[in-house]
Amino acid sequence: xKFTFNLEKDEYVFGLTANDGLYAPFKxxxxxxxxxxxxxxxxxxxxxxxxxxxxxxxxxxxxxxKSSSIDIESEENIEFKKVGNSLKEAYLYVAKNIxxxxxxxxxxxxxxxxxxxxxxxxxxxxxxxxxxKYAHEILDNGFPSGVLMIDDCWSKDxxxxxxxxxxxxxxxxxxxxxxxxxxxxxxxxxxxxSLDSKEFRKxxxxxxxxxxxxxxxxxxxxxxxxxxxxxxxNKDAFNYYKNVLVSLMEQYGIDGFKIDAGDPEYYKKDxxxxxxxxxxxxxxxxxxxxxxxxxxxLRVGFNNGIxxxxxxxxxxxxxxxxxxxxxxxxxxxxxxxxxxxFLCPDMIxxxxxxxxxxxxxxxxxxxxxxxxxxxxxxxxxxxSLSPWKVLSKENxxxxxKSVEIHTHFEEEIINIALKSKDSGxxxxxxxxxxFNDPKYAYVNDEFLLGDSLLVIPNIYKGNKRKVxxxxxxxxxxxxxxxxxxxxxFVTMNLGDILALRKVK
Numbered sequence: 001x002k003f004t005f006n007l008e009k010d011e012y013v014f015g016l017t018a019n020d021g022l023y024a025p026f027k028x029x030x031x032x033x034x035x036x037x038x039x040x041x042x043x044x045x046x047x048x049x050x051x052x053x054x055x056x057x058x059x060x061x062x063x064x065x066k067s068s069s070i071d072i073e074s075e076e077n078i079e080f081k082k083v084g085n086s087l088k089e090a091y092l093y094v095a096k097n098i099x100x101x102x103x104x105x106x107x108x109x110x111x112x113x114x115x116x117x118x119x120x121x122x123x124x125x126x127x128x129x130x131x132x133k134y135a136h137e138i139l140d141n142g143f144p145s146g147v148l149m150i151d152d153c154w155s156k157d158x159x160x161x162x163x164x165x166x167x168x169x170x171x172x173x174x175x176x177x178x179x180x181x182x183x184x185x186x187x188x189x190x191x192x193x194s195l196d197s198k199e200f201r202k203x204x205x206x207x208x209x210x211x212x213x214x215x216x217x218x219x220x221x222x223x224x225x226x227x228x229x230x231x232x233x234n235k236d237a238f239n240y241y242k243n244v245l246v247s248l249m250e251q252y253g254i255d256g257f258k259i260d261a262g263d264p265e266y267y268k269k270d271x272x273x274x275x276x277x278x279x280x281x282x283x284x285x286x287x288x289x290x291x292x293x294x295x296x297x298l299r300v301g302f303n304n305g306i307x308x309x310x311x312x313x314x315x316x317x318x319x320x321x322x323x324x325x326x327x328x329x330x331x332x333x334x335x336x337x338x339x340x341x342f343l344c345p346d347m348i349x350x351x352x353x354x355x356x357x358x359x360x361x362x363x364x365x366x367x368x369x370x371x372x373x374x375x376x377x378x379x380x381x382x383x384s385l386s387p388w389k390v391l392s393k394e395n396x397x398x399x400x401k402s403v404e405i406h407t408h409f410e411e412e413i414i415n416i417a418l419k420s421k422d423s424g425x426x427x428x429x430x431x432x433x434x435f436n437d438p439k440y441a442y443v444n445d446e447f448l449l450g451d452s453l454l455v456i457p458n459i460y461k462g463n464k465r466k467v468x469x470x471x472x473x474x475x476x477x478x479x480x481x482x483x484x485x486x487x488x489f490v491t492m493n494l495g496d497i498l499a500l501r502k503v504k
Contacts, residue, residue, distance in 0.1 A: 001074055001075070001076070001077055002071070002072070002073045003072055003078065004069050005069060005070040005072060006068065007049075007068050007070065010438040011053075012025035012087075012432070013047050013048070013049050013065075014026075014047070014048050014087065014334065014337050014430070015046045015047040015048050015337065016034065016046070016063065016338075017034070017038050017039040017041055017042065017043040017044075017338070018311075018313060018331050018332075018335040018338060018340070019040055019313075019314055019331055020334060021327065021331035021335070022322055022327050022330050024330065024333075024444070025441050026065045027065060028065055029065065031063065031065070032062075032063050033060070033062040034061055034063075034264075034280055035060040035062060035269075035280065036264055036265060036269075037264065038263055038264060038300065041300065041314040041335070042283075042298075042299070042300060042301040042311050042338060042340050043283070043301070043303075044056075044304075044338040044339060045059065045060055045061045045074065045302075046094065046303075047063070047072075048094070049087065049090060050087045050432055050441065051086075052082055052083055052087075052089045053080070053082045053083070053090060054081060054091075054093065055072060055079070055080050056078070056098055057074040057076045057077070057078045058076045058303065059074055059075050059076035059278050059280075060278055060280045061073065075277075075278075086436040087430070087432055087436070088433050091337060091425070091433070092423070095305065095339065098305065099424050100304075100306065100307075101422075101424070102306065102307070103422065104291070104421070105308050105417060105420075105421040106294065106309055106310045106342050107255075107256065107295040108414055109146070109184055110147060110295070110297075110344070110380055111379055111414050112146070112410055112414070113145065113147070113407070114143065114144065114146045114381050114382065114383055114403055114406070115146055115147040115148075115380060115381070115382040116146060116147070116183075117148075117149040117151055117258075117351075117383070117384045118130075118134065118148075118150055118151045119188075119347065119353065120349070120350075120351060120356060120384035120385040121384050121385055121386055122134070123153075123353055124152060126152075126153055126154055126167070127168065128168040128169060128170065128174045131148075131150055131178075132177060132178070135177075135178055135183055137386060137388065139181060139182075142400055144182075144407070145181055145183045146183065147185075147186060147255075147295070148183040148184070148185055148186070149187075149188065149258050149297070150186070150187050151188040151258065152188050154167065154168060154187060157194045157197045158190065158224065158225075158227055159193030159194055159199040159200065159227070160193075160194070160197050160198060160199050161189055161244050161245070161248060163252075172251070172252050172253065175253045175254060179253065184256070184295060185255050185256075186257055186258050186295060186296075187254055187257055187258070188257075189245065189259060189260070190260045191232060191286065192227035192229055192230075192261065193229070193230065195219065195226060195227060195228060200228055206236070206237075207274075208230060208236065209230060209231055209237075210230075210231045210267060210271050210272070211271065212271065212272065213270050213272060218267070218268070221266075222261065222266050229266065229282075231273050231274050232282055232285030232286055232289065233274050234273075234275065235275070237274075241289065242292050245292075249293075255295050256295025257293055257297075258296075258298075259286060259289060259290050259297070260298075260299065262282050262285075262286035262287075262300040263300055264279035264280045264282065264283065267282065280302040281302060283300040283301055283302040284303055284304055287300070287301040287302075288307075290307070290309040291307060291308055291309060296310065297309065297312055298310070298311060298312070299312045299313070299314055301340060304340070306340075306341065307340065308421070310342055310343070310344050310380060311340040312343070312344040312345075312346065312382070313327075313331050313332060313344070313345050314331075314346065315346055315351040315352040316351060316352055317350050317352045318349055318352070318363070319350070319355060320367060320460070324350060324367075325350075325370060325371055325374060325459050326445075326459060328345050328346070328374050328459065329444060329446065329457075330444040332345060332428050333428060333444065335426075336427060336428055337426060341379075341425065341426050342379060342380075342417060342420070343427065344379070344381070344382055345374070345381065345382070347382050347383065347384040348368065348372045348375055348381065348387075349363075349367070349368040349372075349387075351384060356385075363390050365390070365391050365395050367461075368385075368387065368395070369398050369402075369494055369495065370457065370494070372399045373402045373405075373458070373495065373496075375402070376402040376406040376457075377413075377449055377453075377499060378428060379413055379416075379417060379428070381402075381406055387399045398494060402495075402497075405478070409449070412449070412453070413427070413449070416449065419450075427450065428447045429448040429449075429451070430443075430444075430448075431443045431446070431448065431470060434448055434451055434470075437470075440470065443468045445465075446467065452501060452502060453499055453501055454500040454501075455498070455499055456497070456498040457497045457498075458497070463491050463492055463494070464489055464490070465489070465490065468486075469485050469486055469487075470485060472485060472502050472503075472504050473485075475501055476498050476500050477499045477500070477501055478499050483498075
């Protein structure tokens with residue numbers, strides 16, 4: 001089905017993928033084909049406009065923006081309606097009538113304290129000794145316990161989700177010790193199965209993998225090599241994968257899982273699936289797998305509105321450019337507007353491993369601290385690289401201050417999240433979502449936490465940034481300063497963040 005959607009004057013459009021937040025609202029020349037690329041993040045065949053209109057399809061859409069119209073193509077019927085006069089009204093209609101309500105929410109401990117992930121701290125070299133040392137260092141350096149994620153390379157092979165006994169000689173003891181220190185423990189996994197593994201030999205005859213047209217097993221190239229892939233639309237394959245994870249919980253006391261990959265680019269257009277109409281639906285089923293566990297994190301999804309999992313933004317560079325800190329807020333806003341409210345920014349300082357492994361890499365302490373403050377009033381915040389190892393004493397104290405700010409607003413964040421569980425509303429919101437005025441359409445570097453707290457961190461190099469204050473008088477809950485409606489250039493020293501509450 002193809003059609004052209006004509007835009008009205010001052011009608012601004014949001015949607016598609018979380019990683020498109022940098023480009024939203026979309027302008028002439030923007031293209032996105034969800035059949036082949038989700039931007040490495042969550043996606044939905046959904047467009048929402050500031051004139052109260054929406055477009056939705058159950059299958060991926062291919063979109064191109066013209067000067068005053070949008071060309072849209074999908075193999076499924078495309079639903080189009082005008083349901084109000086604002087972005088908020090369009091979103092709320094979709095949340096109520098299209099998104100799938102489970103009335104569940106991810107484990108609230110994901111919101112309460114920082115999360116810690118081993119990925120940047122010890123990339124492919126995590127061991128039992130290193131993980132325990134990391135946990136003790138977190139506490140010894142004045143950070144609270146929280147959720148600790150053991151990332152890649154804890155297992156014997158991809159798809160063989162058993163602890164590597166050379167790296168983890170006594171995993172049950174490790175998990176017990178982490179629990180005693182106050183941490184909940186998550187394990188990384190993915191739907192890929194190594195070709196020379198015992199699991200591949202066992203599962204291929206059962207038909208659990210994605211297939212080629214001739215019914216042979218499809219082999220994909222992903223970031224860690226070549227593998228077969230679970231066909232998650234196959235109920236038996238889905239349940240087998242789920243039960244493997246459940247057994248890890250039962251055997252070792254694991255609390256939950258970071259479930260990675262599922263992106264459509266790892267498949268081919270002519271692949272065969274047991275019960276799926278498109279490549280994108282692998283991301284949908286992967287998110288459903290995450291829903292089987294109260295503690296789960298994913299960075300993919302497709303049309304999984306209000307899924308009760310933690311949805312993390314894709315890996316960001318340790319940089320000031322449009323692949324780094326500059327994408328946190330706009331992508332976070334985009335994630336919420338796609339129907340994924342329980343969101344986590346990327347790891348503080350950046351989670352893209354390659355950006356730390358360039359020959360000329362030098363850690364930027366200012367950038368690291370600002371990553372932390374940009375994250376602290378998101379619903380969740382996540383560390384990996386140990387700040388006590390890479391920061392000066394003064395900057396380490398600033399990062400700890402950002403954690404204290406998150407803790408200060410903890411109950412408010414949880415209350416907003418619990419309301420979102422029922423309403424589906426984003427936890428962090430674009431200004432134009434709450435203040436239906438086109439002058440706010442391109443304000444992508446500040447956000448509202450819920451409907452009343454305006455959050456403005458400094459995500460730019462230096463101590464100056466422009467702030468946009470909506471209608472009324474606002475008071476900073478951290479400094480006591482007041483601001484009236486308007487645009488200002490303000491001085492924000494390292495460690496400053498504005499958390500403004502409307503007073504008039």
